[in-house]
Amino acid sequence: MVKKITTPLTEETVAGLHAGDSVLITGTIYTGRDLAHKELVDAIEAGKDLPFDPHGAIIYYVGPSPAPPGKPIGSAGPTTSYRMDSFAPLLMEKGLKGMIGKGNRTQPVLDAMKKYRAVYFAAVGGAAALIAKSIKDARVIAYEDLGPEAVRELKVEDFPAIVVNDMYGEDLYEKGMAEYRRE
């Protein structure tokens, strides 16, 4: 069954999500990867405002390909999440409720998800042209000089993702692999 959810994520929405759920996300999400995360965390530490309101926000780890003429964005699949792990807990402390990427997170991030009641979604790595179809509008809102790594505000409709880690500590990577292991 596919759950439709909208942004910003409320406490209630997050509480209703469980590892293994397929979701379609509609609303506004923000992009950021390696360098942007460093900038965001530097801004928090310097006491400056973030380029977007982190409360209930979802960050998508992506560095899209350039937009061809007539399209809001190029191909836009997830990048590997663990590179953002040293920055993610602080963002959750500031209100971040969702992260979209691919691949396993490290323990401090898993702990922070429970503590701050947040959720980690996987998008299908390499399904970048398909995912781009759900992105209706894209606008650079910070760090334009970072090129593909700039922070963008995306308007998405039915963005396809799967809940991997929920706020209850369930982990679909662990669960799924254990279920199908035949060694």
Next chain:
Amino acid sequence: MREIAFDTVKDAVAKLCMDANYDIGDDIIAALKHGLEIEESETGKDILKQILKNNEIAHDERVPSCQDTGFAVVWVEIGSGVTIAGGELNDAISQGVAKGYTDGYLRKSIVEDPLRRKNTGDNTPPIIYIDIVPGDQLKITVQPKGGGAENMSEVKMLTPAAGAEGFKDFVVDRVRRSKANPCPPVIVGAAIGGTFEKCAMNAKKAQLRKVGSVHPDPFYADMEKELLERINKLGIGPQGLGGRVTALAVFIEAFPCHIATMPTAVNMCCHASRHKTVVL
């Protein structure tokens, strides 16, 4: 001597960069469809469907199948009877890559220096491997290689005593430890023999084989089959979320080696295994 114009090479390389990124090979599509038939996990099936649909969109709309359009690895076989008129072969390839990545709206993912990390802006330099062969033709293969799967690759200098079991365990273990990171289902390039660097290179070259092709040496053909079965019992599944289809193929490349050594290497590639070839 047969002359091939500089611009002919440059334009051919530009087109290969675009085609490789827009068009996933028929062999991979067939393997993904087969995967969909044998996958037991519902999430896994759903992911395989998304990937197949994605590859259709990329082909029809001529957009990159993955946003990580990779490092351009270029394999060249140049006939000894060929000269490039109007410039150097390396420059023609490099300029072709810059043109392909710029005109084709492909992502520029290369930084000038690994520590100072400033983007070069046009995805150059490419990685070029040149072989001189008999004849008067020029064969060029462009293999864009994404970073996610590359990061899960490894070279290991085993001792000869480790034998076939040591090699096989290393390959399976490398996939096990990679989990979701190389975007499974993966294509595993596994090399054994040669020197340290030759082995790594062969692991990458192995991925140019067609999925479904059988190794010409029955000894390695059996080993590829065995490894694929073992890997698909790991349970990693599509995108690492659990399932049967972890790898679409295992390709082994063996090369003579020194009496004291047994280099082994695994180069991981995602389902977006991209490569296109032209013969000029």
